[in-house]
Amino acid sequence: MPELPEVETVRLGLQEFLPGQAILSINTDWANSLPIADELIENYLLNAKVESVKRRGKLIIMPLTSKYSLLIHLKMTGQLVYRPNSGKGFGGGHPSDSLIDKLPNKSTRVTIKLSDGILFFNDQRKFGWVKLEKSQGLYRNNAFLSKLGPEPLEDSYTFELFNAAIQRHPNTSIKAAILDQTVLAGVGNIYADESLFAARIHPLTKAGLVSTIKLKRLYKSIREVMSLSISLGGSSDRNYVDAKGNKGSYLKFAKVFRKEGSPCPECGGVIKKIRAAGRGTHICPRCQKLVKPKS
DNA sequence: CACTTGACCTGTCCGC
DNA sequence: TGCGGACAGGTCAAGT
Numbered sequence: 592m593p594e595l596p597e598v599e600t601v602r603l604g605l606q607e608f609l610p611g612q613a614i615l616s617i618n619t620d621w622a623n624s625l626p627i628a629d630e631l632i633e634n635y636l637l638n639a640k641v642e643s644v645k646r647r648g649k650l651i652i653m654p655l656t657s658k659y660s661l662l663i664h665l666k667m668t669g670q671l672v673y674r675p676n677s678g679k680g681f682g683g684g685h686p687s688d689s690l691i692d693k694l695p696n697k698s699t700r701v702t703i704k705l706s707d708g709i710l711f712f713n714d715q716r717k718f719g720w721v722k723l724e725k726s727q728g729l730y731r732n733n734a735f736l737s738k739l740g741p742e743p744l745e746d747s748y749t750f751e752l753f754n755a756a757i758q759r760h761p762n763t764s765i766k767a768a769i770l771d772q773t774v775l776a777g778v779g780n781i782y783a784d785e786s787l788f789a790a791r792i793h794p795l796t797k798a799g800l801v802s803t804i805k806l807k808r809l810y811k812s813i814r815e816v817m818s819l820s821i822s823l824g825g826s827s828d829r830n831y832v833d834a835k836g837n838k839g840s841y842l843k844f845a846k847v848f849r850k851e852g853s854p855c856p857e858c859g860g861v862i863k864k865i866r867a868a869g870r871g872t873h874i875c876p877r878c879q880k881l882v883k884p885k886s
Numbered sequence: 887c888a889c890t891t892g893a894c895c896t897g898t899c900c901g902c
Numbered sequence: 903t904g905c906g907g908a909c910a911g912g913t914c915a916a917g918t
Contacts, residue, residue: 592910592911592912593912594912623894623895649912649913664912664913665912666894666911666912666913667895667910667911667912668895668896668897668910668911698896714895715895715896715897716894716895716896716897716910716911717894717895717896718894718895718911718912718913719912734914735913735914760888760889762888762889763888763889763890767889767890770912772912772913779911779912780910780911780912828910829897829898829910868890869890869891869892869911870910870911871909871910871911
């Protein structure tokens with residue numbers, strides 16, 4: 592499930608290779624993965640060049656020379672893998688059993704031919720998509736982008752911003768609050784569980800009942816956990832790979848996610864799996880006590 | 887209006 | 903071994 596660190600890792604990989612390349616063709620075998628009218632593809636996608644590869648929350652954004660931007664959301668099982676034409680990029684090669692030598696595969700939904708290589712959008716569960724929108728006013732006009740909360744890893748992201756957004760949702764669980772992309776951008780299930788554990792907060796605690804001290808810890812742990820994951824190439828749970836087809840290693844360092852039944856690394860208690868915000872949720876019941884409202 | 891649940895999909899795993 | 907059902911969880915739409 593690509594979250595901010597996984598999408599950022601993909602972005603960093605693509606940024607190395609795509610800028611300056613022209614889009615020669617685009618094809619799909621699953622129309623929902625590529626909801627772009629033929630006319631727009633013809634006029635604003637084909638022969639346009641990629642200017643850069645950006646990210647906002649979990650969304651990849653590629654401004655093109657046509658004044659339109661490609662938007663790509665990986666959702667749950669999306670992969671965005673680049674294979675250079677022979678002799679270009681990756682110099683030094685990659686393992687011979689690499690994913691990129693076996694593309695397209697049965698999960699390939701969209702194939703984009705570029706001047707120097709091919710970009711494959713694979714998506715087992717077909718939740719993700721590739722869209723094309725006008726670059727002008729994109730962040731204001733796009734329904735998702737216009738509501739998206741701040742980028743948590745930017746220097747300008749302060750505790751005051753985090754706290755004010757959390758306090759707007761006092762009656763929802765703290766886990767639902769940090770998963771809410773309008774509160775802050777980029778947190779998904781893995782980093783929600785890991786950062787709540789690091790801050791010693793029970794995920795079902797109502798957001799309005801989390802003390803300021805614990806909220807400060809949470810603000811810090813969200814940033815630390817996601818920064819660490821980016822440095823490790825993200826989390827490869829089932830599907831995730833980066834732009835070169837490589838897996839990330841963050842989950843080796845995860846303390847509670849998918850660790851039910853194992854001892855808590857802090858107190859030795861048994862990690863449990865519960866349900867919170869409609870998702871599988873991993874906690875140490877000893878380290879993360881539920882705060883109940885005063886009756 | 888605030889919040890929760892279901893739909894979108896496919897592959898894997900578990901129990902019978 | 904086969905089969906049905908639960909489960910995985912990002913986002914939007916529908917429901918409470």
